[in-house]
Amino acid sequence: MVIAAEHAANAAATPAIAGAALAGAALAGAAIDVQAVSHWFGQGQGALQVLDEVSLQVRPGEFVALLGPSGCGKSTLLRLVAGLDAPTAGAVAQDGTAITEPDPSRIVVFQDPTLFPWRTVRGNVALGLQARGLLDSQSHRIDEALRLVGLEDFADSHPHQLSGGMAQRAALARALVNDPRLLILDEPLGKLDSLTRLAMQSEILKIWQRAGFSVLLVTHDVEEALFLAHRVLVFSQRPARIVAEIDVDLPYPRQRGHARLSELRHEALRHLGLDQTW
Structure with a gap:
């Protein structure tokens, strides 16, 4: 079902998720509320507006994708x-509390793994615990995170010994060791080859379903958004507004060739203003 952005922005509650059960440990996930957020870079006449009254909600344990140009x-x-930044206007909250600074409960995974080359995989994964002074008391979580992403046999390897997919798994483990309640994924698979990207999509789903955190994903890939997410929010050109909400x-598990995914793909492309033909 596709819901017009105006209706979604003013909805009193997050829509129910039809036919797609939340992750098993959904209560571990954070609830996110973005209300009428606008944002500019710079000031005065030269200011550049990038967000225009964006409102959205993420339910605990929900997987939401942001799709747009x-x-x-x-x-x-x-x-x-x-x-990491404060909105120019509007408000952002987690579980009813305003977000004003970074917090270990919200972890970002970027497109580039940014692993320290002089550290082993284990050493890179340990960084979050080390920075928080928890390494001695919670070092067992490093092995747990490595097992979760399938890198337990590469714990003593260095980044140059890893493939692109393995390096991104290491970055995921570095995020997971902090036991986040919200995993924020900023095009994390954008630089991987197509086959590795498909495999990593399935791995991300498995990890999310085991851990139960909430996920907010940015992607330019329509198929990726529809394969992974409960809901896909389609954004306009800058300044970004939500022009549609697609309930997947x-x-x-989903089958990539499912006819319903093809239907939703056409809906997404229509809202993006793109040709629907292959």
Whole structure:
């Protein structure tokens, strides 16, 4: 079902998720509320508006994808949700509390894994615990995170010894070791080859379903958004507005060739103003 952006922005509650059960440990996930957020870069006549009264909600344990043109402001919105920047107008909250700064409960995974080359995989994954002074008491979580992403046999490897997909798994493990309640994914698979990207999509789903956190994903890939998410929010050109909300009314696991996904793909492309032909 596609819901007009105006209706979604003013809805009193997040829509029910039809036919797609939340992750098993959904209560571990954070509830995110973005209300009428606008954002500018710069001031005065030269200011550039990137977000225009964006409102959205993420339910605990829900997987939500943000889909839109490159440079429209999706990544800026992720930074506001992460607490890395403050919105020019509007409000962002987690579980009813205003987000004003970064917090270990919200972890961002970027397109580039940004692993430290002189550290082993284990050493890179340990960084979050080390920075918080928890390494001695919670070092067991490193092995748990490595097992979750399937890198337990590469714990002592260095980044140059990893493939692109393995490096991104290491970045995911570095996020997961902090036991986040919201995982923020900013085009994390954008630089992977197509086959590795498909495999990593399935891995992300498995990890999410085991851990139960909420997910907010930015992607330019229509098929990726529909395969992964409960809901896909379609953004306009800059300044970004939500022009449509697509409810992916299919259970997990999903079949990539499902006719319903093809129908929803056409809906998404129509809202993006793109040719629907292959």
